[in-house]
Amino acid sequence: MSRIAYVNGRYVPHRDATIHVEDRGFQFADGVYEVCEVRAGRLIDERRHLDRLDRSLSELRIVPPMTRAALSVVIRETVRQNRVRDGIVYLQVTRGIARRDHAFPDKPIPASLIVTSRSADPVKRDKAADAGVGVITVPDNRWDRVDIKTVGLLPNVLAKQAAKEAGAKEAWFVDAKGEVTEGSSTNAWIVTADGIVVTRPAEHGILRGITRAVILDILAAAGLKLEERAFTLAEARAAREAFFTSASNIVVPVVKLDGAVVGDGKPGPVVSRLREEFYRFAEASA
Numbered sequence: 001m002s003r004i005a006y007v008n009g010r011y012v013p014h015r016d017a018t019i020h021v022e023d024r025g026f027q028f029a030d031g032v033y034e035v036c037e038v039r040a041g042r043l044i045d046e047r048r049h050l051d052r053l054d055r056s057l058s059e060l061r062i063v064p065p066m067t068r069a070a071l072s073v074v075i076r077e078t079v080r081q082n083r084v085r086d087g088i089v090y091l092q093v094t095r096g097i098a099r100r101d102h103a104f105p106d107k108p109i110p111a112s113l114i115v116t117s118r119s120a121d122p123v124k125r126d127k128a129a130d131a132g133v134g135v136i137t138v139p140d141n142r143w144d145r146v147d148i149k150t151v152g153l154l155p156n157v158l159a160k161q162a163a164k165e166a167g168a169k170e171a172w173f174v175d176a177k178g179e180v181t182e183g184s185s186t187n188a189w190i191v192t193a194d195g196i197v198v199t200r201p202a203e204h205g206i207l208r209g210i211t212r213a214v215i216l217d218i219l220a221a222a223g224l225k226l227e228e229r230a231f232t233l234a235e236a237r238a239a240r241e242a243f244f245t246s247a248s249n250i251v252v253p254v255v256k257l258d259g260a261v262v263g264d265g266k267p268g269p270v271v272s273r274l275r276e277e278f279y280r281f282a283e284a285s286a
Helices: 023-028 046-060 067-079 122-131 154-165 210-224 233-237 269-281
Strands: 004-007 010-013 030-040 042-044 088-095 112-119 133-139 170-174 179-183 189-190 197-201 226-228 241-247 250-257
Touching: 004 067, 010 067, 023 088, 030 046, 030 133, 042 067, 046 067, 046 088, 046 210, 046 250, 067 088, 067 112, 122 133, 122 250, 133 241, 133 269, 170 210, 170 226, 179 233, 189 233, 210 226, 210 241, 241 269, 250 269
Parallel strands: 133 170, 133 250, 197 226
Antiparallel strands: 004 010, 004 112, 030 042, 030 088, 088 112, 170 179, 179 189, 189 197, 189 241, 241 250
């Protein structure tokens, strides 16, 4: 079966899905996106993802392309037409199509909306997480507003490629202070020798991850100690456990950092518990 994409009001074959050459997302990365997991035919944390989408659009002063209820219908129909039971749904909103000029168009234009969905193998994902993965570190050279989930991801692309070439799963950004900010497409966490879970606070320096929010709920319910603060690369290297989180990967143990073993080189009890508990705390909607 060929894949289907939703593009500006139409469901079209994925291979024929196109945007105008002067769409501002293409010209200026003037747009935002979201990725939501589909598990057993249900959307995971849709409400939180759409809340974050609304915030991103507001920060960039982009008028939503349709009502939230209508967008939910489009998302579900795209998942349905692609027959995705386990996988992801991707949505992207840009400021729209206008003559190329850095400033916003003088007259209101409709925002562009693209929605796609594809299947993924949850068994394969879990198998990788069961063994743990490697992470490398790279200098953080991104703009200051990474809390907005924009499509301007070139530094992230280069970091992810560096990780791939190094045989690692992810790259963590490290700022000028020697502190880990986040991954190229994930939030970063460590567990100290004292059993304290540490992650950077969700301010302008990192993206407010949806999976991150669920993990905070699990930690609170389990009575595990949490510190929302910056942690240094040296702390990460000395950590008992490390892991990263994202909508497409959920919770992934980090067993190597820049080639050095983290902890005992195996997924630890904290990250294992978080993985086991995740779907009990995440919101699943039909």
